Amino acid sequence: MNQIIATAQQILDFKVGAISVGSVIQGLILLIIFNRLISMIMGPIIDKILGRFKLETTVQGFVKGFIKVILNFVALCVVADSIGIPIASVLAVVGMLGLAISLSVQGALSNVANGFLILVTKPFKVGDYVGIAGIEGFVKDVSMLCTKVLTIDNKLIIVPNSEAMGGKITNFSSEDLRRVDIETKAGYANKFEDVYKAVLEAVKDTPTALQDPAPFVRVSGYTDYAVVYTIRVWTKSANYWDCYFDLMQKVGEFKDKNGIVGGVPSMKVLGEDK
Numbered sequence: 001m002n003q004i005i006a007t008a009q010q011i012l013d014f015k016v017g018a019i020s021v022g023s024v025i026q027g028l029i030l031l032i033i034f035n036r037l038i039s040m041i042m043g044p045i046i047d048k049i050l051g052r053f054k055l056e057t058t059v060q061g062f063v064k065g066f067i068k069v070i071l072n073f074v075a076l077c078v079v080a081d082s083i084g085i086p087i088a089s090v091l092a093v094v095g096m097l098g099l100a101i102s103l104s105v106q107g108a109l110s111n112v113a114n115g116f117l118i119l120v121t122k123p124f125k126v127g128d129y130v131g132i133a134g135i136e137g138f139v140k141d142v143s144m145l146c147t148k149v150l151t152i153d154n155k156l157i158i159v160p161n162s163e164a165m166g167g168k169i170t171n172f173s174s175e176d177l178r179r180v181d182i183e184t185k186a187g188y189a190n191k192f193e194d195v196y197k198a199v200l201e202a203v204k205d206t207p208t209a210l211q212d213p214a215p216f217v218r219v220s221g222y223t224d225y226a227v228v229y230t231i232r233v234w235t236k237s238a239n240y241w242d243c244y245f246d247l248m249q250k251v252g253e254f255k256d257k258n259g260i261v262g263g264v265p266s267m268k269v270l271g272e273d274k
Contacts, residue, residue: 226263
């Protein structure tokens with residue numbers, strides 16, 4: 001038994017330079033403990049702390065990511081010191097690795113920088129309906145590297161932050177109200193007042209259409225066989241598409257109900273008598 005203990009002690013005391021097998025095992029144990037602690041901190045504990053500050057979801061994601069990086073770096077330094085590696089050496093290696101990585105992943109660093117710009121300027125937040133990088137959808141998540149957008153047909157598109165901030169951004173959710181613009185046509189036989197009356201009745205019968213600001217109906221053009229009417233109605237931003245499709249249907253229904261005749265293309269053919 002004593003022989004086994006002595007052999008084990010010799011193995012633990014075996015060194016390569018200043019690093020022994022025992023210190024490596026000690027470091028591995030510390031690494032496992034730190035990993036468990038960081039998982040616990042980054043779970044309910046950090047969520048509870050950040051919840052007290054009532055931060056936006058986007059900001060919380062950035063803060064959690066930053067805290068996780070710091071905790072992992074501290075854990076690395078403690079483990080390295082327990083093994084016998086000087087912290088100064090660790091910092092020097094990390095510095096050199098940082099320089100090498102920064103040169104090889106400039107695109108990723110650009111995404112991180114633009115991620116901080118999103119955090120500071122707040123052009124959009126999680127839950128907003130936006131148009132970025134040529135796509136439209138709801139912002140599902142904003143991280144340090146990318147922005148996740150969920151389209152209305154349920155496709156998840158991951159947009160690098162450099163692309164999200166590199167072009168025009170349209171935020172459809174930033175304002176409380178949006179305007180719905182549609183067009184309808186009616187034949188020349190209809191009186192303007194009758195068409196206005198039918199359209200305004202359709203607007204009034206659309207649940208999501210607002211009466212204040214007042215709806216707008218005017219003649220906006222003429223074709224060979226019909227008069228073009230432009231309809232502009234305000235609605236809550238969240239109800240935009242419901243209002244759009246409901247209004248399209250209601251306008252058709254109330255035109256029929258009020259006897260509004262649609263324009264029909266016609267052609268007059270003239271011939272010579274022989």
